[in-house]
Amino acid sequence: MESKNKTVFYLLLALFIFIVMFPFLWVFLTSIKQQGDIFSSFRWFSSHPTFESYRSALTTRPLVKYMTNSFVIAAFTTLISVVFASFSAYSLTRLPIRGKGIILGIILASSMFPHIAIISPIYNFVTEFNLRNSYTGLIIPYITFSLPLAIWLLSTFFQQIPRDLEESAKMDGASPFLTFRKIIFPLAAPGVFTTAILVFIAAWNEYLFALTINSKETARTVPVGISLYQSEYTIPWGDITAATVIVTIPIVIIVLLFQRKIISGLTSGSVKG
Amino acid sequence: MKRNFSLSEKQLGYVFVLPSLLLILVIVIWPITMSFWNSLFDYKLNDPAKSIRMLKSNVDVERYANDYYYLRKSLEELQSKSPGKSSANWINTLKKDHEKLMKQPGFKDQFNKVDEMVQNFKPVKDENLKYAQADDSVIKGYRSDMLAMSKELNKVEGSKEIKKLGDDSADLAKSVSKEMLAENFVGLSNYGVYLKDGRMWKSLLNTFVFTFFSVLFELVLGLLVALLINRAFFGRSIVRAAVLIPWAIPTAVSAMMWKFLYDGQSGIIAHFFEKIHLVPNAGNLLTTGSGAMSAVILADIWKTMPYIALLLLAGLQTIPKDLYEAASVDGATKWEQFRRITLPLLKSSILVALLFRTLDAFRVFDLIYVLTGGGPANSTEVISIYAYKTLFAQQNFGEGSVLSIIVFVSVALISLIYVKFIGSDLFEGKVKI
Numbered sequence: 102m103e104s105k106n107k108t109v110f111y112l113l114l115a116l117f118i119f120i121v122m123f124p125f126l127w128v129f130l131t132s133i134k135q136q137g138d139i140f141s142s143f144r145w146f147s148s149h150p151t152f153e154s155y156r157s158a159l160t161t162r163p164l165v166k167y168m169t170n171s172f173v174i175a176a177f178t179t180l181i182s183v184v185f186a187s188f189s190a191y192s193l194t195r196l197p198i199r200g201k202g203i204i205l206g207i208i209l210a211s212s213m214f215p216h217i218a219i220i221s222p223i224y225n226f227v228t229e230f231n232l233r234n235s236y237t238g239l240i241i242p243y244i245t246f247s248l249p250l251a252i253w254l255l256s257t258f259f260q261q262i263p264r265d266l267e268e269s270a271k272m273d274g275a276s277p278f279l280t281f282r283k284i285i286f287p288l289a290a291p292g293v294f295t296t297a298i299l300v301f302i303a304a305w306n307e308y309l310f311a312l313t314i315n316s317k318e319t320a321r322t323v324p325v326g327i328s329l330y331q332s333e334y335t336i337p338w339g340d341i342t343a344a345t346v347i348v349t350i351p352i353v354i355i356v357l358l359f360q361r362k363i364i365s366g367l368t369s370g371s372v373k374g
Numbered sequence: 375m376k377r378n379f380s381l382s383e384k385q386l387g388y389v390f391v392l393p394s395l396l397l398i399l400v401i402v403i404w405p406i407t408m409s410f411w412n413s414l415f416d417y418k419l420n421d422p423a424k425s426i427r428m429l430k431s432n433v434d435v436e437r438y439a440n441d442y443y444y445l446r447k448s449l450e451e452l453q454s455k456s457p458g459k460s461s462a463n464w465i466n467t468l469k470k471d472h473e474k475l476m477k478q479p480g481f482k483d484q485f486n487k488v489d490e491m492v493q494n495f496k497p498v499k500d501e502n503l504k505y506a507q508a509d510d511s512v513i514k515g516y517r518s519d520m521l522a523m524s525k526e527l528n529k530v531e532g533s534k535e536i537k538k539l540g541d542d543s544a545d546l547a548k549s550v551s552k553e554m555l556a557e558n559f560v561g562l563s564n565y566g567v568y569l570k571d572g573r574m575w576k577s578l579l580n581t582f583v584f585t586f587f588s589v590l591f592e593l594v595l596g597l598l599v600a601l602l603i604n605r606a607f608f609g610r611s612i613v614r615a616a617v618l619i620p621w622a623i624p625t626a627v628s629a630m631m632w633k634f635l636y637d638g639q640s641g642i643i644a645h646f647f648e649k650i651h652l653v654p655n656a657g658n659l660l661t662t663g664s665g666a667m668s669a670v671i672l673a674d675i676w677k678t679m680p681y682i683a684l685l686l687l688a689g690l691q692t693i694p695k696d697l698y699e700a701a702s703v704d705g706a707t708k709w710e711q712f713r714r715i716t717l718p719l720l721k722s723s724i725l726v727a728l729l730f731r732t733l734d735a736f737r738v739f740d741l742i743y744v745l746t747g748g749g750p751a752n753s754t755e756v757i758s759i760y761a762y763k764t765l766f767a768q769q770n771f772g773e774g775s776v777l778s779i780i781v782f783v784s785v786a787l788i789s790l791i792y793v794k795f796i797g798s799d800l801f802e803g804k805v806k807i
Binding site for chain 1: 381382383384386387388390391393394395397398401402403404405406408409412599602603607609611612613614615616617618619620622623624625626627628629630631632634635637639640642645676680681684685688733736737739740743744758761762765766771774775777778779781782785789
């Protein structure tokens with residue numbers, strides 16, 4: 102009975118993993134097929150695997166440039182929002198200020214703002230200051246979602262740090278800022294790091310702002326670049342699958358390296374305890 | 375830091391929280407206010423007469439200085455080539471209207487200044503210089519005079535040269551009419567347009583259908599998966615990675631993958647659905663309305679269900695094991711345990727997941743925009759996509775802003791309803807109350 106249960110469990114688990122991973126598997130297998138095989142057959146494996154699609158994906162469109170753009174924009178967005186958010190989250194969780202409930206309410210509400218509702222004024226603003234197709238032009242709108250997200254996550258992490266250390270620092274006569282810098286910040290480092298990963302992924306994945314503001318080919322980010330790979334008449338599935346594999350690899354590495362941290366970040370915002 | 379300069383805890387608190395609040399004010403609250411403000415105007419970026427918001431009537435002085443000069447020259451040439459009553463009339467009308475404009479307070483100085491810049495081919499960048507306010511009646515009179523003149527000029531008879539001169543003048547008169555910018559504040563009438571717009575209601579319905587079905591399936595399947603993996607087993611880290619990767623890749627990239635899998639010719643999933651008779655033909659999946667909607671929902675479930683499972687799993691792990699032991703000692707069946715222990719204790723996790731997912735699904739853009747573009751025949755066009763097309767494809771910032779405000783209000787209403795249910799749970803553990 103026990104072992105039969107176990108078999109069923111592992112079968113179900115394998116089925117679940119297979120369903121979730123199948124699209125990736127198929128996209129990868131397609132990316133190493135010959136052009137002709139993609140359109141004519143549904144065989145799993147190509148008899149003559151080739152890297153032709155990869156060469157084509159990297160040369161027909163500036164895929165490496167897309168990745169650089171995405172990386173720079175996401176990195177700066179992360180840096181700015183995590184710095185501002187650390188101060189705010191510390192203040193909101195540890196310092197005796199008034200109106201905490203209202204402030205957190207505003208932050209939570211602004212994280213739920215639909216981007217489509219704010220995009221036209223931001224587009225006007227960015228155009229007016231000649232920031233279209235530049236890094237700054239995307240970093241500014243990206244603060245709209247990354248800052249509330251970072252404050253929300255960091256507040257949870259700061260809350261979990263024991264208060265005794267602060268109390269003893271205070272007893273020893275350390276100023277509140279010194280306490281923050283020497284005691285809280287090092288203790289919160291793992292939480293800050295987790296927040297940074299999540300904010301980075303959110304910025305890396307953003308689509309709507311990137312589509313409207315950075316429309317020039319060399320200024321595109323990865324999601325926009327991939328979605329515009331197709332030409333007017335044909336859809337080069339070989340190139341697209343190869344490009345998809347290339348841009349997914351960094352994400353897979355991040356996930357494999359930091360899976361525990363990511364999960365702690367994702368669940369801390371929604372589950373008490 | 376000198377001791378007497380060090381801030382008290384309270385002061386430091388405000389200093390720390392202020393920058394973020396200011397940033398949020400500037401880049402979130404200000405734009406939404408501007409969106410609302412834009413929605414009150416007949417504001418179209420691609421129409422020179424409506425490309426700015428105007429509470430009062432204005433003249434585009436930069437263009438006007440240029441066109442007025444050429445129109446006058448062209449009319450004078452016409453008169454010298456074919457003298458007659460009508461050509462003298464045209465010149466008089468133009469002069470009279472121009473005089474009226476010049477009598478407007480401050481207009482003359484501004485006109486001369488801009489005229490000089492235009493003659494030196496200098497662009498007028500300063501908005502306050504480029505546009506001049508004028509009386510509504512003067513502007514409207516000038517505009518209708520020019521439109522009437524343009525029609526008459528088109529009908530000028532005579533030699534080829536005279537005809538061409540007439541046509542050129544007609545075009546110039548039309549341009550001048552467009553430089554007379556009537557105020558384009560329309561109040562709430564843009565909202566009225568959409569209340570009667572079938573496409574808006576259809577897109578709102580599509581949004582609800584998408585949100586309801588995707589969230590429902592994600593939650594039910596997510597709960598099942600969470601219950602399945604809530605135990606110690608071999609290979610947890612593989613499962614964790616499998617769950618996280620779909621969540622972590624950009625939605626636009628996953629939409630592109632699914633577009634390939636659903637493709638009528640070379641898509642394996644479309645082919646598979648045809649084989650098991652879910653669709654009569656692989657090509658139908660993305661070319662029929664119901665097929666495309668189901669396809670989009672399925673792609674969303676694939677991407678988000680694992681993430682929901684993760685959230686619910688975290689909730690499940692906070693339930694103490696001895697509750698179940700006690701229940702089974704008392705003879706409760708597995709189903710009873712699920713209903714009486716798991717569900718009630720998981721309630722807050724479920725509600726929070728429900729809130730975030732509903733809001734995300736309601737704002738859906740990337741997935742549908744990339745996968746179907748809202749097609750076929752607008753059958754998957756959700757409200758965000760309709761708003762995007764109106765704003766950026768038609769460059770209609772007035773009416774498009776109405777649609778974005780509709781999204782905003784819907785999202786606000788949904789959050790209010792949920793927050794009423796969830797109550798203060800959301801803030802617990804963050805603020806000491």
